[in-house]
Amino acid sequence: MELTHFSFNVDDGIAVVLLDRAEEPVNTIGPAIFDDFNTVVERIETDESIKAVVFGSAKRNNFLAGADIRFFDTITEAEEGAAVIRQLHTLFTRIEALHAVHDKPVVMAIDGACLGGGLEFALTGSMRIATDNRKTQLGQPEVQLGILPAGGGTQRLPKLVGIATALDMILTGRPVRPHKARKIGLVDEVVPREVLYEVAKRRASESIGHLGEGGGSSFKSFLAPTHLQDLALEQNPVGRRMLFKKAEEAMLEKTKGLYPAPQRALEAVKIGIEQGNAAGYEAEATFFGELIISPESKALRGIFFASQMKKHATGISSNAEPKQVSKVGVLGGGLMGAGIATVSALKAGATVRIKEVDTNGVEHALRHVSRQIAKQVTRRRMTSFEGEQTMNKVTATTNWSGFENADLVIEAVFESLELKQDLLGQVEDLIEDDVVFASNTSSLPISQIAADARHPERVLGMHYFSPVEKMPLLEVIVTDDTDDRATVTAVEFGKRQGKTVIVVKDGPGFYTTRILVPYLNEAFFLLADGASVEAIDEAMVNWGFPVGPLLLTDEVGIDVGAHIVKIMRDAFGDRIAGPDMMAGLIEDDRKGRKNGRGFYLYNDKGERGSVDDSVYKALGLGPRRVLTETEIHGRIVSAMINEAARCLEEGVLQSSLDGDIGAVMGLGFPPFRGGPFWWVDQVGAANMVAKLDGLTEMYGERFAPAQILRDHAESGKPLR
Numbered sequence: 264m265e266l267t268h269f270s271f272n273v274d275d276g277i278a279v280v281l282l283d284r285a286e287e288p289v290n291t292i293g294p295a296i297f298d299d300f301n302t303v304v305e306r307i308e309t310d311e312s313i314k315a316v317v318f319g320s321a322k323r324n325n326f327l328a329g330a331d332i333r334f335f336d337t338i339t340e341a342e343e344g345a346a347v348i349r350q351l352h353t354l355f356t357r358i359e360a361l362h363a364v365h366d367k368p369v370v371m372a373i374d375g376a377c378l379g380g381g382l383e384f385a386l387t388g389s390m391r392i393a394t395d396n397r398k399t400q401l402g403q404p405e406v407q408l409g410i411l412p413a414g415g416g417t418q419r420l421p422k423l424v425g426i427a428t429a430l431d432m433i434l435t436g437r438p439v440r441p442h443k444a445r446k447i448g449l450v451d452e453v454v455p456r457e458v459l460y461e462v463a464k465r466r467a468s469e470s471i472g473h474l475g476e477g478g479g480s481s482f483k484s485f486l487a488p489t490h491l492q493d494l495a496l497e498q499n500p501v502g503r504r505m506l507f508k509k510a511e512e513a514m515l516e517k518t519k520g521l522y523p524a525p526q527r528a529l530e531a532v533k534i535g536i537e538q539g540n541a542a543g544y545e546a547e548a549t550f551f552g553e554l555i556i557s558p559e560s561k562a563l564r565g566i567f568f569a570s571q572m573k574k575h576a577t578g579i580s581s582n583a584e585p586k587q588v589s590k591v592g593v594l595g596g597g598l599m600g601a602g603i604a605t606v607s608a609l610k611a612g613a614t615v616r617i618k619e620v621d622t623n624g625v626e627h628a629l630r631h632v633s634r635q636i637a638k639q640v641t642r643r644r645m646t647s648f649e650g651e652q653t654m655n656k657v658t659a660t661t662n663w664s665g666f667e668n669a670d671l672v673i674e675a676v677f678e679s680l681e682l683k684q685d686l687l688g689q690v691e692d693l694i695e696d697d698v699v700f701a702s703n704t705s706s707l708p709i710s711q712i713a714a715d716a717r718h719p720e721r722v723l724g725m726h727y728f729s730p731v732e733k734m735p736l737l738e739v740i741v742t743d744d745t746d747d748r749a750t751v752t753a754v755e756f757g758k759r760q761g762k763t764v765i766v767v768k769d770g771p772g773f774y775t776t777r778i779l780v781p782y783l784n785e786a787f788f789l790l791a792d793g794a795s796v797e798a799i800d801e802a803m804v805n806w807g808f809p810v811g812p813l814l815l816t817d818e819v820g821i822d823v824g825a826h827i828v829k830i831m832r833d834a835f836g837d838r839i840a841g842p843d844m845m846a847g848l849i850e851d852d853r854k855g856r857k858n859g860r861g862f863y864l865y866n867d868k869g870e871r872g873s874v875d876d877s878v879y880k881a882l883g884l885g886p887r888r889v890l891t892e893t894e895i896h897g898r899i900v901s902a903m904i905n906e907a908a909r910c911l912e913e914g915v916l917q918s919s920l921d922g923d924i925g926a927v928m929g930l931g932f933p934p935f936r937g938g939p940f941w942w943v944d945q946v947g948a949a950n951m952v953a954k955l956d957g958l959t960e961m962y963g964e965r966f967a968p969a970q971i972l973r974d975h976a977e978s979g980k981p982l983r
């Protein structure tokens with residue numbers, strides 16, 4: 264038996280089959296391994312000496328990470344996609360039948376990623392054993408790529424863990440860790456990695472002679488009392504109808520109907536429950552074919568690939584080596600500084616020294632870090648011992664002690680040029696010449712911060728987003744003086760902090776803040792033109808942004824927004840100037856959520872209510888009129904996209920891919936639209952230019968199309 268992607272050994276009647284995709288770093292599933300897979304199954308079916316099977320992986324930390332996504336891009340017709348899924352169904356049904364029909368129990372030995380098609384494969388076994396390895400996670404993340412679990416996941420998962428739990432996993436795409444998986448009945452046992460195969464073989468051997476139930480059902484998981492209760496509810500048609508209705512409502516609330524994949528996934532689950540497996544599998548195949556060629560899925564995959572590529576990118580063209588960072592100094596332990604300290608210790612494993620102005624600042628910073636670590640312990644992502652060890656890495660002070668040892672200093676004090684310049688000067692007195700100094704400014708040009716630096720070549724920006732622990736993007740900003748070694752040091756450290764990193768050229772607002780300003784300005788222009796706050800925010804949410812621009816201004820702080828808008832106006836002049844309305848708001852003591860006065864009403868607890876109608880008076884605006892959603896999002900989005908194009912044209916961005924990643928991961932540009940450049944390619948650069956020309960005629964020069972858009976409109980070449 265010739266196998267390229269598996270090792271196959273029979274020991275004492277038990278076949279141990281390990282997946283090991285040739286010439287690939289991780290195991291994925293796709294037509295490339297179907298032949299091998301079928302050969303394996305056939306041998307098990309026919310070899311009488313084989314009484315039971317253990318499936319596992321020869322790759323470390325990786326059971327089966329999911330489908331071979333590159334293969335998806337080769338599918339151009341819906342029917343082609345559906346046909347591949349039908350082949351996969353045949354294969355998986357055969358594996359399931361090894362126990363149910365051939366009486367050979369199948370134990371899945373899971374260590375590392377068991378995702379998408381990987382989990383669906385695992386569901387075909389009679390039993391699943393997972394390791395307690397931190398890298399072990401089980402999930403159906405397909406909807407995040409705009410498709411549905413189509414390898415039987417919408418059918419077998421609900422039968423194993425119940426409809427409600429399965430829907431939660433399938434519709435959110437969130438994976439579960441081993442202990443949670445055990446609790447919900449997804450795996451039968453959790454064991455240390457060292458004994459995985461020993462236990463798996465023992466269980467396989469014990470199961471010989473016990474009739475397989477098929478359908479991935481395991482005996483033990485059905486015994487948990489909560490599980491029985493849920494199942495009782497789910498077996499009652501009225502209870503079930505309610506459950507599906509609730510799940511659908513919750514999903515639509517989140518997706519606004521803009522993401523077809525979760526809707527189809529939910530439908531497939533429902534069809535399987537109501538009409539049986541065969542209909543369910545067929546629904547999976549049909550829906551997969553439809554979704555795989557949808558623009559939404561293509562855009563989501565585009566973003567996914569782009570972020571994968573960024574994992575290997577250094578952001579420099581030379582092969583300068585990064586400085587190894589084991590000690591980080593953080594200046595300012597406020598909202599951002601404390602977050603930066605947290606990810607530096609928790610994710611990057613660095614020792615962190617925070618400097619604050621007084622003991623209050625010190626306490627606040629350390630409390631923040633400690634809370635974040637405690638959360639990780641509660642969620643069992645680390646043991647309490649590991650939590651303590653991590654906390655011990657973080658110390659804070661009100662003087663400069665400890666900074667002389669830093670490999671990297673990140674500054675996150677107030678947004679004041681003088682303060683930042685002054686601190687850089689003081690730090691330079693202390694640190695070695697090769698230590699990198701990064702500023703987390705959100706708008707001040709790095710070259711100005713570095714204006715008096717003794718070593719401007721080691722000064723750059725590391726622009727994080729709030730909340731630092733959650734937001735995936737890091738924008739590294741380099742000046743003409745920044746050297747490659749400093750850049751690659753920041754990039755590599757950012758990756759260790761778990762960030763997707765883009766490197767951009769210095770300038771007012773860099774990339775993300777710069778494209779945000781025309782976006783916010785246009786919302787103010789619309790207010791001036793009579794649109795209501797609700798209409799503006801709703802139009803943008805309905806277009807796919809997580810929050811509307813005016814609510815965002817409340818969240819960021821109206822004073823902060825006004826400050827940034829002013830910096831941009833000083834730099835770019837009228838082209839980027841909004842209507843002068845922020846001053847009126849600030850005079851009326853409106854700073855947004857933080858002082859409970861903004862575009863919206865806030866109660867004593869800081870909870871947001873409806874729009875504060877008195878805001879129009881503060882803005883000096885009269886009665887509102889109705890503007891269409893299309894006009895609202897058309898203007899706001901065009902303004903943002905045009906500025907992004909200018910950033911590409913001026914070389915602020917290294918690539919359109921970076922521009923898409925920055926907008927999606929930093930600003931919440933709708934992922935299913937792929938980012939500003941991907942989106943322009945969708946609508947066509949010529950159409951985009953025509954739209955901007957039209958807007959220029961109506962509203963003025965601020966909409967004049969960037970030259971690069973005209974160039975692409977003419978050449979017809981895509982931007983991405």
Ligand code: NAI
Binds near residue numbers: 686
């Ligand atoms: P914050 O006000 O929460 O924190 C600033 C901290 O710096 C305060 O705790 C203050 O005590 C401390 N500080 C002031 N002077 C200091 C000094 N001389 N030495 C040591 N510590 C000092 O402000 P936040 O929001 O954390 O912002 C910090 C920086 O990050 C600003 O430059 C801001 O523009 C930037 N930023 C903020 C974002 C946000 O969403 N809040 C996003 C990205 C960047």
